[in-house]
Amino acid sequence: MLNLIIKDIVIQKRMIPFTLLYVVVFIILTAGNYNKGSVYIIGVTVAFMFSLGAIQYDEKCKADNIIASLPLKRKDIIISRYLGTIFFTAASTLFITIFVWLINFINIKSINISAMNINDIKIITITTLVMMSVIIPFNLKFGINKAKIITFALYFTFFTIALNIYNNVNEESIRTIYLFFIKNGLFLAILLFAVSFVCSIFIYENKDFV
């Protein structure tokens, strides 16, 4: 399993410098307007890009054929997809936490952004897990091209909702939703992630590679 996650990192390593640059530029350009919103969006986006990127890359190169021919069970491949999502979420959150801390440490006046706290990390994790819970089985079932629509739709819905919440977090109704997610979201996201995992196993076990 670990070998498969390492494989997902190796095949995407070319993306890492671009992503780092993207994160830095995005936060610098948007922090003044959205503050935590930009951190949240970038955190989810990076985790999402790498988790989904691994699936997309394997299908695009038809490397699925090689991976499924290795001494593995199909279940192992799915476990690695889900563990990979957790890994990329953790890596993304960790990187952004360090980066924001660094900005505060250096004390760049034009970037007004408060340090990441546990709730910020929670919200990034919840969102990524929920998005990937829907996206992984869809991509496995229909292939990356057919699943593109749902992937795009989901990503932009998330973008819009996230910005709205962050821009209006002081409004009472939105604050209630926000607090509900802080309190129960992680548990619900893990539950959904587990259901998604079972669905993906079922889909993948019956899949014919072409």
Add this chain to the structure above:
Amino acid sequence: MMKKIIGGNMMEYTLEINNLSKKYKDFILDDVCFNLEKGYIMGFIGPNGAGKSTVIRLIMNLVKRNSGEIKLFGLDNLKHEREVKQRIGFVYDENYYYEELTIDAMKKIVAPFYKEWNENTFNKYLKDFDLNKKSKIKTLSKGMKMKFSLAMALSHGAELIIMDEPTAGLDPVFRSELLDITHFLIQDENKSIFFSTHITTDLEKVADYITFINKGKIVFSKSKDEIMDSYFIVKGDKEILDRDIKSEFLNVRENSFGFEALTDDIKKVKSIIKENIIIEKASLEDIMVYTVRR
């Protein structure tokens, strides 16, 4: 390893396929059965679309079977998937490795999955095949990609090498090299090779057994010598042919000069046709072409 006593001899089967079926919308693989003994090379022939790749993909569990049984080294290929795949080296008809990676990076991904991976063997094959570790896979020619695939397949002590059309689209020099490698590999009596091709002349050189598939059904699975001794092409004047005689042949081709027909029962043909006929041994290509055009 599965052992069966046939005619007093112990037979060890590396690959056993029984009543294997797979249904697609526009194609059915129907009740496929054949066995490959340990230490032998089996060629798997048939025209494009006959079901060769489907059988190989079923063996590798890349597609799911509808019914039947596949045993590798005496073990079910699904129940013992990890274990049997440790002992298989695979080469596919096109490159499925990550094109953007170098040979070395790709090896580093694949090698940890195999308990018996041998770095020296891999390096030896790279040297023999003139492959540079630092080359990106996308820069390799088709033949080089196939050699890389082969190096990967042969570096973990696999007992069964499965190759899907390894010679397709490659020049005669490469094909000859590949055949030499298969010949060399099979010197180790623990190894078996199963490979599909539609270039039948390749098989006439190296295969011990031939399995012929057409339209999703096995036409025959026999030793090459048995096939070469039993199939003949009969040539003669058109006047000889009547409906009864025609029905004795597997297939008949007629032209303005005469007829050519394929038979697997030359004794019977000789006893029926008393006129002047020419009898020639059929090549695998003849057998395939006549059977497919039936």
